[in-house]
Amino acid sequence: MYREIINDLIRWKRNKRRKPLLLTGVRQCGKTYIIGEFAKEYFDSYVCVNFEESSNISAVFDYDYDVDRIITEIERIYHTKIVPGRTLLFFDEIQECPRAITALKYFCEKKRELHLVCAGSLLGVALKEENVSFPVGKVNRLQLYPMNFKEFVIACGRQDLIDTFTDWPSDREIPDLYLVPMKTLLKEFYVVGGMPEAVNAWIGSHDLEEVEEILGEILDDYADDFSKHAPPSELPKIRWIWESIPVQLAKDNNKFVFSHVKEGKRSAELENALQWLSDAGLVTQLFLVGKPELPLSGFADRTYFKVYMSDIGLLRVKSNVAASTILDRSDLYIRYKGAFAENYVLNELKAIGIEPFFWRSGNSAEIDFIYEKNSELIPVEVKSADNTQAKSYKQFCKKYGPGLGFKLSEKNIACNMCEKTMTYSIPLFLAWNLDFYTVTVQKPEGSE
Secondary structure (H helix, E strand, O other): OOOOHHHHHHHHHHOOOOOOEEEEOOOOOOHHHHHHHHHHHHOOEEEEEEOOOOHHHHHHHOOOOOHHHHHHHHHHHHOOOOOOOOEEEEEEOHHHOHHHHHHHHHHHHHOOOOEEEEEEOOHHHHOOOOOOOOOOOOOEEEEOOOOOHHHHHHHOOOHHHHHHHOOOOOOOOOOHHHHHHHHHHHHHHHHHOOOHHHHHHHHHHOOHHHHHHHHHHHHHHHHHHHHHHOOOOOHHHHHHHHHHHHHHHOOOOOOOOHHHOOOOOOHHHHHHHHHHHHHOOOEEEEEEEOOOOOOHHHHEEEEEEEEEEOOHHHHHHHOOOOHHHHHOOOHHHHHHHHHHHHHHHHHHHHHOOOOOEEEEEOOOEEEEEEEEEOOEEEEEEEOOOOOOOOHHHHHHHHHHOOOEEEEEEOOOOEEEEEOOEEEEEEEHHHHHHHHHHHHOOOOOOOOO
16 A cells, blocks of 8 residues: 655655664554565665564674674574665664664664664653663654545556646535535545554445444554553553543544543643653644744643644544444534544645644634744634634634635635635545645635
């Protein structure tokens, strides 16, 4: 299956200042698969060292950090030659061998001509443990997320739709020829999500029971990771927070409230557990910016935030929303529908390299997402239906006067001026292509 990160891997391979690459991402998001495909296409040979499957291999790193010795021993164990420039060496689940993480410093200094990639499902957690000496400045880093909607559409055999919308003009209404299949695919994406195994099952059989089973197993695997890797004192707190996320997202004001996790519990008691989930990549904290000035990170309120999940399909299963409820467009899940739309858009923004915040003023005015691009502030309003009337968006534009903004909904494409803000109304299924409209911004004909 096509993954856009392959382009980043190719750039890394060709970079003359290349360092060992650290690839992070949640368990089962496709790290091992994409590295294998990358090796198959761009290298003569491939050596995969999996520290979780072969725990004894860690002994190779116990003696010292002599890179030549380490490579020689790996060659003997795997009965192959490792040739710099021609072989891709892959350390998988590297968090299981802390000394291998430390050794990356010496691979960078002594053997930079070797293409070395390392990956791990819980690297974010492992790198904060006291027994890990992280090679600061000696590695390149990439993040792999679950498949985004663009990748899902391509996997479903509709590359033609992606090609069609890559440069779709903002002043051309989308005909049903393209609108209907894209809306259908988005509903399917809400059901299946972007975990590669679930996507593969869906495109192979369209068997909802199989998809449901796979997503349930992934959630069970995550729960097992809590037990194996989380500090025992934090384990029950991590589980409380994990279970509370769908309910908190579906609230009218979906600010994350620690006291709603467990009665009587305060933020000071639960903050470390939430940080563990964030470090593991399972959740994303979206922070409030009450004063939208550049840089946004400098004005973020780290005590006021929302919490979203890394994958929309996992969120659906965890929320106990049946696939048929979404596919049949039932209005019975109206609150969760809004939460799903927000979670979906957040993940799409992250997939294209955007780290957003949200804005809130008083008790009612709120912009779902706000981010900075080319020294400009860009607000994004998300609606789960086709109603794009947004008082908060208009209030924000009037007060702060951004040059560009977006409204994402089920409505057809359009562009107009809101106050002095060039506003694109875009279907939710085009969230992956916001960058196109950002760089091609032009005022509509007849506007001031």
